[in-house]
Amino acid sequence: MVLLAEDGATTYGSFSSNRVLTPLHAEFQTLLWAMKSSIQLDHLVMTFETDCLQLVHLIEEDEEDNWLSLLHYKKTQI
Numbered sequence: 001m002v003l004l005a006e007d008g009a010t011t012y013g014s015f016s017s018n019r020v021l022t023p024l025h026a027e028f029q030t031l032l033w034a035m036k037s038s039i040q041l042d043h044l045v046m047t048f049e050t051d052c053l054q055l056v057h058l059i060e061e062d063e064e065d066n067w068l069s070l071l072h073y074k075k076t077q078i
Contacts, residue, residue: 001034003043013037027052 003011015033020026031048038046050056 001030001037003038003041005043011041024052024054024058027055028058031055 001013001015003013005011013034015030017026017029020029027050031050034048035046
């Protein structure tokens with residue numbers, strides 16, 4: 001994770017976990033971690049970028065039924 005503040009300050013962070021079912025779960029878990037970390041660092045306006053198109057498509061999806069593989073994370077982690 002790389003946080004770029006408006007004042008030019010840069011913060012770096014990393015996250016790892018051995019308990020994921022798939023690479024998609026790892027991407028989603030890491031995105032949630034980055035969001036939580038940003039809030040804990042008092043960043044109130046954020047933009048997130050990823051190279052995982054599958055995750056982007058899921059996030060942009062309106063129908064929760066299409067989130068079946070990630071529903072557990074969505075309900076318990078956010």
